[in-house]
Amino acid sequence: MKQRKWNNRLMTILILALSLTFCSKKETDKKIDKIKPINKEIASNNENIAADFSLINMDGEEVKLSDFKGKVVLLNFWGTWCPPCRAEIPGFIKMYEENKSRGLEIIGITLSSGSIADIRKFVTGNKMNYTVLTGDEAYLHTLAKSYENIRSIPTSFLIDRDGIIREKWVGQLREDTFLNKANKFF
Amino acid sequence: MRNTFKQINIFLMVLFLLFSFLIANSKEKLEIHPYLYTNGINQGGTFNIAVNVIIKDGWHINSNQPLDEFLIASELNITESDDFKIEKIKFPEPKIHKNDQEVVEFFEKSLVVLLTGKMNKSVENNVKLEGDFLFQACSDRTCLAPKKIEFSIDIPILAESEVETNSDNMEFFSSLEIEDNQVKGASFFTIIKFLLMAFIGGIILNVMPCVLPVLSIKAMSIVKQSQQDKKMIMKSSLVYTAGILVSFIVLALVIIILKMSGELVGWGFQFQSPGFVIFLLTIIFVFALSLFDVFIFQAPGMQVASQMTAKGGLTGSFMSGIFAVLLATPCTAPILGAALGFAFSQPPFMILAIFLLVGFGLAFPFILLGFWPGAIKLIPKPGEWMNTFKEFMGFLLFGTALFLLRTVYFLIGGENTIMVLWFLIFLALAVWIYGRFAGSENSLKKQWIATILAIVIGVTAGIKTLNFEDKSNNLNEINLHVGWEQFSPEYVDKLRAEEKPVFIDFSAEWCLTCKTNEKTVLHTEQISRAFEEKNVTLLYGDNTKKDEIIGQWLRKFGRAGVPLYIFYIPGQEEPVVLPELITKKMVLDMLKQLD
Numbered sequence: 001m002k003q004r005k006w007n008n009r010l011m012t013i014l015i016l017a018l019s020l021t022f023c024s025k026k027e028t029d030k031k032i033d034k035i036k037p038i039n040k041e042i043a044s045n046n047e048n049i050a051a052d053f054s055l056i057n058m059d060g061e062e063v064k065l066s067d068f069k070g071k072v073v074l075l076n077f078w079g080t081w082c083p084p085c086r087a088e089i090p091g092f093i094k095m096y097e098e099n100k101s102r103g104l105e106i107i108g109i110t111l112s113s114g115s116i117a118d119i120r121k122f123v124t125g126n127k128m129n130y131t132v133l134t135g136d137e138a139y140l141h142t143l144a145k146s147y148e149n150i151r152s153i154p155t156s157f158l159i160d161r162d163g164i165i166r167e168k169w170v171g172q173l174r175e176d177t178f179l180n181k182a183n184k185f186f
Numbered sequence: 187m188r189n190t191f192k193q194i195n196i197f198l199m200v201l202f203l204l205f206s207f208l209i210a211n212s213k214e215k216l217e218i219h220p221y222l223y224t225n226g227i228n229q230g231g232t233f234n235i236a237v238n239v240i241i242k243d244g245w246h247i248n249s250n251q252p253l254d255e256f257l258i259a260s261e262l263n264i265t266e267s268d269d270f271k272i273e274k275i276k277f278p279e280p281k282i283h284k285n286d287q288e289v290v291e292f293f294e295k296s297l298v299v300l301l302t303g304k305m306n307k308s309v310e311n312n313v314k315l316e317g318d319f320l321f322q323a324c325s326d327r328t329c330l331a332p333k334k335i336e337f338s339i340d341i342p343i344l345a346e347s348e349v350e351t352n353s354d355n356m357e358f359f360s361s362l363e364i365e366d367n368q369v370k371g372a373s374f375f376t377i378i379k380f381l382l383m384a385f386i387g388g389i390i391l392n393v394m395p396c397v398l399p400v401l402s403i404k405a406m407s408i409v410k411q412s413q414q415d416k417k418m419i420m421k422s423s424l425v426y427t428a429g430i431l432v433s434f435i436v437l438a439l440v441i442i443i444l445k446m447s448g449e450l451v452g453w454g455f456q457f458q459s460p461g462f463v464i465f466l467l468t469i470i471f472v473f474a475l476s477l478f479d480v481f482i483f484q485a486p487g488m489q490v491a492s493q494m495t496a497k498g499g500l501t502g503s504f505m506s507g508i509f510a511v512l513l514a515t516p517c518t519a520p521i522l523g524a525a526l527g528f529a530f531s532q533p534p535f536m537i538l539a540i541f542l543l544v545g546f547g548l549a550f551p552f553i554l555l556g557f558w559p560g561a562i563k564l565i566p567k568p569g570e571w572m573n574t575f576k577e578f579m580g581f582l583l584f585g586t587a588l589f590l591l592r593t594v595y596f597l598i599g600g601e602n603t604i605m606v607l608w609f610l611i612f613l614a615l616a617v618w619i620y621g622r623f624a625g626s627e628n629s630l631k632k633q634w635i636a637t638i639l640a641i642v643i644g645v646t647a648g649i650k651t652l653n654f655e656d657k658s659n660n661l662n663e664i665n666l667h668v669g670w671e672q673f674s675p676e677y678v679d680k681l682r683a684e685e686k687p688v689f690i691d692f693s694a695e696w697c698l699t700c701k702t703n704e705k706t707v708l709h710t711e712q713i714s715r716a717f718e719e720k721n722v723t724l725l726y727g728d729n730t731k732k733d734e735i736i737g738q739w740l741r742k743f744g745r746a747g748v749p750l751y752i753f754y755i756p757g758q759e760e761p762v763v764l765p766e767l768i769t770k771k772m773v774l775d776m777l778k779q780l781d
Binding site for chain 1: 256257258290322324326327328329330331332682683684685756757758759
């Protein structure tokens with residue numbers, strides 16, 4: 001009888017220890033699972049062609065990525081409501097001014113930022129000199145998915161003259177960081 | 187007695203079920219918890235609901251009335267219903283961030299939105315209030331798309347006489363009133379979660395390498411006592427617990443005072459002070475000597491030894507409690523890190539509560555032993571083995587002392603460490619003289635002379651050797667392991683901008699858990715090679731001495747102390763955070779994410 005009581009208590013301690021191990025392990029796995037690996041092709045594989053799209057610029061005209069073939073493109077996913085994206089703009093304006101003659105194009109794809117009129121107000125107010133595009137929310141959503149499943153902005157891509165994605169940046173991108181990578185493609 | 191144990195068993199089961207549930211809770215950027223002020227509402231009655239929004243560390247959301255027209259306002263919407271009418275939705279005052287170009291109003295960590303409504307007079311059945319919270323979250327680097335999180339709360343309809351304040355939520359609402367209807371602290375739910383984590387973390391501390399020697403000596407002394415007096419087991423356990431709790435109270439008070447004076451402190455901060463480390467080193471060294479019977483403490487002329495430390499007795503139990511806490515500090519056990527991180531961000535009473543719970547956890551095995559003295563039979567009967575075991579533990583303590591000496595070396599440099607060694611030799615001589623000539627078998631005169639001589643030698647040695655002033659602080663060099671580079675936030679930004687994977691090890695020389703992880707995992711050939719194959723840049727953040735920047739990073743990830751392991755994957759804004767105790771498998775799994 002006494003022995004059994006003992007066993008019960010030891011069992012309790014054992015379960016206690018096991019649940020602890022289980023709990024802490026599970027949490028670790030979850031933390032690791034939560035962040036999925038990036039598609040390596042984007043970062044390093046030369047075969048990675050940037051998906052073409054058709055969107056509308058601030059004048060209401062249709063613009064395609066393929067229109068810019070032969071140019072080095074900085075494709076920037078952003079939103080008027082996103083402070084880190086807005087912090088990139090002055091640098092982009094300057095960089096575009098200085099490098100467009102070398103064949104640089106900057107395309108800002110505006111996500112979840114309201115109507116063209118709303119976006120135009122922002123674009124004019126901030127004297128943005130590069131191409132800013134928007135489109136139907138559902139289309140933009142699919143587009144963001146096809147570009148490496150973008151989950152946060154700003155996210156930027158360097159696309160070379162042949163339409164191949166050469167680099168990807170998540171978070172605020174500085175001009176010098178971009179140019180360091182882009183220079184060899186001009 | 188049987189009932190007591192049944193209760194303890196049930197209590198433990200409930201505790202662990204609850205704990206597993208909490209751990210399984212989702213890791214969204216935001217959590218929403220609505221609380222009803224009362225236990226229910228009468229027909230036509232006015233109700234108050236507090237919606238607690240908890241924002242994940244490192245993220246913020248916009249205020250409900252952002253100054254910038256382009257920012258997306260946080261919104262709380264309640265689904266319309268015929269059963270009630272919402273009269274007021276009140277957001278707290280946001281925090282304000284100003285820079286040269288703009289002023290931004292935002293919320294971070296936690297906010298409470300207060301809802302006031304009126305129940306319809308014709309309502310008969312219980313009412314479900316449903317709503318959603320719209321927010322747009324950003325970190326310093328990136329922003330996420332706007333998102334809605336839905337929530338609901340059941341409101342029981344009661345007779346007017348039955349309506350009373352909800353005792354479960356009292357604490358939550360009382361803090362609301364104190365802070366003028368704006369809670370800055372955590373919700374009741376969160377508090378309970380962290381209190382539980384503190385307790386369990388405390389239990390785990392018992393088996394961490396820094397606590398084990400003191401713990402086993404304590405267990406042994408209890409076995410010894412139990413042969414003489416069964417009641418002593420209970421008494422010893424309680425006094426040991428008291429020793430632990432008193433130490434934790436002192437530690438909590440020190441932290442509270444430092445925090446109030448504006449100091450940034452973290453768990454294990456005391457090991458950044460050379461004075462404290464040398465003090466602890468001295469005590470452990472002398473204690474180890476006593477385990478080899480170099481001396482037995484007794485005042486001159488007294489026939490009975492005062493039975494300190496390993497020799498048992500209630501004073502000894504109390505001292506063991508204090509020792510256990512002193513030694514526990516550099517070992518941030520798993521789970522404890524998060525609870526302490528939370529404590530450090532809380533008001534004074536919560537720091538105290540969490541520290542006390544850690545203390546209860548640390549004392550828990552002995553509390554169980556106190557209430558269940560039968561367990562003592564698990565340990566073999568006293569005999570010669572105890573002396574052998576005691577002396578063996580003495581070696582463990584010497585090891586601990588050497589580990590602390592290593593910390594001293596990193597804090598004050600090699601030359602000064604040699605001086606500390608000289609001090610220890612003289613101290614050993616002093617206690618040896620005391621042990622050899624101050625025993626009760628000697629004449630009283632001899633006892634006095636030996637005691638005074640021992641004190642003089644000890645004190646003089648301390649004054650002469652431990653007088654190192656400024657020559658210490660010229661070592662800014664960090665002892666970097668091959669392949670590792672020094673951490674700096676700018677370097678991390680640069681590497682991330684270059685799309686390179688970065689692994690950061692925040693560590694300290696006094697942190698045994700960190701050193702164990704480095705030795706058994708991070709610095710092994712297998713792992714080093716794996717890092718190299720994946721081209722991971724390895725950064726080492728040294729927190730041996732107080733470092734404001736590392737302190738900020740630890741807080742950013744909700745930790746109060748080292749170790750902290752962070753892995754940045756290119757293209758991911760959020761890093762992988764590994765737990766305090768890591769294995770090779772965890773690191774290899776982590777690296778697989780680069781494929």
